[in-house]
Each structure stands twice: as C-alpha cells, then as structure tokens.
Amino acid sequence: GLKFVIENGMLTMVGVDGYRLAIRKESIGYDGEDIEFVVPKKTIKEIIKLFNLEDDKKISMLISKRHIVFEIDNYSIISRLLDGEFIDYQAAIPKVSSTTILINTNDAIDCIERTLPVIENNQKNPIRCLFDGDQMRVSTVSSLGRVVDYTHANTSGDRVEIGFNSKFMLDALHASDTDEVKIELGGPVSPAVIKPINSDSFIFLVLPMRLKNEN
Template sequence: MKFTVSKSDMTEAVTNIQRAVSTKTSIPALEGILISATEGSLELCAYDLELGITTVIPSTTQEPGKAVLSAKLFSDIVRKTPAETITISVDEKNMASIESGFSKFSIIGIPAEEFPELPKLTDSTVIELPANLLKSMIRQTLFAVAESDAKPIHQGSLFNIEAGKLDVVSVDGYRLAKRTEAVVFPEDISFVVPGKTLGEILKLLKDSEEPVEISAGKRHILFKIENYTVISSLLEGEFLNYKAAIPPESKTDVIVRTRDAIESVERVSLLITDRLKSPVRCLFEENEIKLNCTTSMGRASDQLSADMTGENVEIGFNNRYLLEALRNTECDEVKIQLGGSLSPMKIVPKEGDSFLFLVLPVRLKND
C-alpha cells in the first residue's frame, strides 16, 4: 500500500476518529486505526466494539491496500510532521514508513484482517434532521444523562417520535431534560442512544442546515454527518415513562431573566465545595426570588426580581443541577413552574414548548 495525503485532511480525520479507539482491550488491532487506500480516496476507521467512526479523505494512491496502525503513535506523528503532505507506504510485512519533508518514521503495523468488522444494519428506519437542529437537541439534553450504571438504560438519551413530534429525553434520577421538535415522519419509533455516542456526534455536527441521515436498526444506529459515519450500539431496557414524571400543573409561575438567575445561583454557590455540600434555599415571594446558602464556611444570600403569579414557596436545590438546567435553556428569559416545596421545579421557555427541564428539590432542614 502506498498513498499521499494532505497533512491538514489527515490531522482532522485522525483527531475526530481517534475518540472511538479502544483504550482497554485484549485485541491489539482495536488500539489502532484501520487505513484502507483505494483509487483517489483513503478511508480511516476506529472501533471499540460499541462505537465506530469512519471517514473518507482524498488521496493520491499509488498502491491500494489496508493496514492497522497504532492510533496514539500515528496521530502524534501526523500532527508533528513538518510538510503540507504525508506519504505513507506499508510493505507485505506490515512495516509502515511515513514521510513528510525531511521527516521519516518506520512503525510496525497490524494486519488489517485482525480488525473486527463493523456491524451491518438490517431493517433500519431512516430519519433526516438538519445538523444544527440535531446539535441543539443533543446539547440541551446531554447534561442530564445518568453517569452511574445503576440503571444502564438511563446512560443514554431516548429518541421518541410520536404523532409528528420528536422528543429527545435524558434522565438521571435527580433531573430530567426534554427537547421537542415537530418532524415529518410517517411512523412512531423510539430508541435509546448512549450518552458517549451523542457526545461524539455533538463534536462532529456543524451549525448548518446540512441534513444528517440517521438509520435506526434493532440493535444499532448509524449517523451520516458530511464525510463521517458513526455507528453505535443502542441501549436496551425500559426507559422511564417521562410523560408520567412531568407534573401536569403548577401553583406558582415565575418569569425570570436567565442570566440574572444563573449569576445569582453562582454567587450563593461560592460557599459550596465537594466537601461542603449544602442546598441552595430559594424563597419565591412578591415578585422576588431570595436565595441563601449556609455551610460550615459561612452564609451567603442574594436576591433577584421576577414576574410571579401564584403561591409563595420555599424550596431547596442542588446548586449544580439547578445551574446546569438554567445554562442549557439557551434563551434570555425562562418560565419557572412550581407545585410546592416538595414537587419538582419545571423550567420551560417563556413561550412555546421546545424544551422542558425538571429539577428535583432537596428537603430543607429548619434553621
């Protein structure tokens, strides 16, 4: 195998697909990148048995062929090469020589046959979404994916298409994030995509109207994003009935400027550390939100104005969960809906229903 490629194309491709390389494996080939040279193009593939990323870049190919090269070493060499082009050749003993300008490297490769095959999708359902819309839907829900493996199904986000609406939902036992958009799709379908996969998809998506093709099979899902293809296992199990978890009504409605609320919570959170945990106590009364926090280091209080209707309520929250919900609203003003001091706080847009965040309260001790 022998080919020449542009350094910038190769660096970008290797940087993006390297994230699917396995770091702990008994199969040496999975710690590498599969390189396949054909006439005029080069395909690179990384796969950790759960997530696979492939991409195609232009190349001048003298001899077609395939080989697996160590991902870490190869990416370091590619990034540090001095010239604008890189020429790579691999002999029949899988010894790869990499040349760029005056730099020359020889590294030992692995036979391509040892690289596991990527899964094939059968009976898949294809959905198309603009890249910027998919990016926004993932970004606004990914923060609430469960980190613990107590319920593995919640380590991913549910994609649920029903009656012409797509809901993307994440839940971790303490909060829920839901993003909704109208879609034109003839049938109802739902599947759960691992949070790790969505994190990688997010890095590949651009803020453009370019369509992203999503093919959902029974056990795997495939995303086509420009010249990248991402294939991932789906999570199996019973996802939370999120519609039943959302409180149907509220006793208190509050309109607040998002930036003001974030800054106020950040100020009273200055006394909270990983070692000194304490809830942020929020008192909603007479068009004001009074916040305070007490730890063994001291006491902090703050307040901000808001438009309020309904009953006064005092309620406590984990500061990180409250901040992450507010930061992911991505709008200037939000509506906060409360059903009492022990009901979840609902954060929604001032108008419309494009997102909904639930944050469970913390039971407050009397001072």
C-alpha cells in the same frame, strides 16, 4: 441512554437520571413512520465531540431495529440501540402547580452563581430559593460562609421556599435558549418544572433538596 421519539416531523429527546429530567423538541426532515429508540450515553458523548456549536451542520440518522448510524461531515458513528423499557417520563412531570415564576434566564443564573464561592465541592450544600412577590431570593450557608442574593421575578400563586442542588439548576438554566423562562412549583417538596414561556420546545425537571433550619 437518551430516548429519541420521532413523530409528525418532530424529534423529541429525553434524558433522565435520579435527580432531573430533560426534554427537548425540534422539527426535523422525516416523513416515515413514527419511531422511538434509546441511544447509549457513550454514543451521544462521541457525537457531541464532532459538533462545532458555531456551525449549522446537518446530521443524518440511519435507523434499524438494533443499530443506528449517525453521519456528520465525513464521519459515521455506528452504535447499537439499548433494549428494554425507558422510564415513563410523562408520568414524572407534575400536572398542576401552586406557584408560577416568570424570570429572566440570565438574572436567575447570575443570582445562583453568586452563591457558589461558599458552596463546598465535597458536600451537597443546597441553595435556598424563596419565591415571593416580585423577587427571587437565593441563599446558602456552609463552613466557608453565608451568601444571600436577590433578583427580580414575577411570582404568582403561593409563596414558596425550596432547596435545590445549585449545579442541577444551573445546568437547566444554561441549557434554556430563551431570554425568559417559566418555573412551575407545587410546593417545597415537589419537583421544579422549567420551560419556555410561549412554547414547548424544552422542559427541565429538577428534584428539590430537603432544607435544614438556617438557625
């Protein structure tokens, strides 16, 4: 499910699976007590179907101990809330990093997407990302071929080479609504933290994939 945390006029949404984590914060109209709850994934998917991303529509939430009602236009979606403890997502976010990369979001997306033609759909071929100096180098190899691509990146700290599932990285970058993002790394086996440069409106966490020797 998707965790909702409402406090101090802010709504924080948290989604997590076995390989990645996403946190999003937005200000909302609410002056009640702090509250948190978990909405089933199926309910969230139904709500998304009612959105037209080009329209700036309001959504209302009516919350009880066990149920929630979402009101959008003339629709009302009633859902139960999930019981049990949500994962301690704060503990999963690395507190320190040895490498920081500032990169244009679209440049990073384009660089990764240019490797997709040789990634086999039925295999988890990782992309190999090398962050060093002023560039990001992305490569992948499979039975279909090999691709190497470069884009500009402002890297500070240790040089690092790390593998990722290309879909997971692209999902995070596509969901980043800023022109530039900051990528924080703690080494080749630590999760990547993707966030805005000048705010805390979102955080994406992507676990790395183990790399094989290219030779």
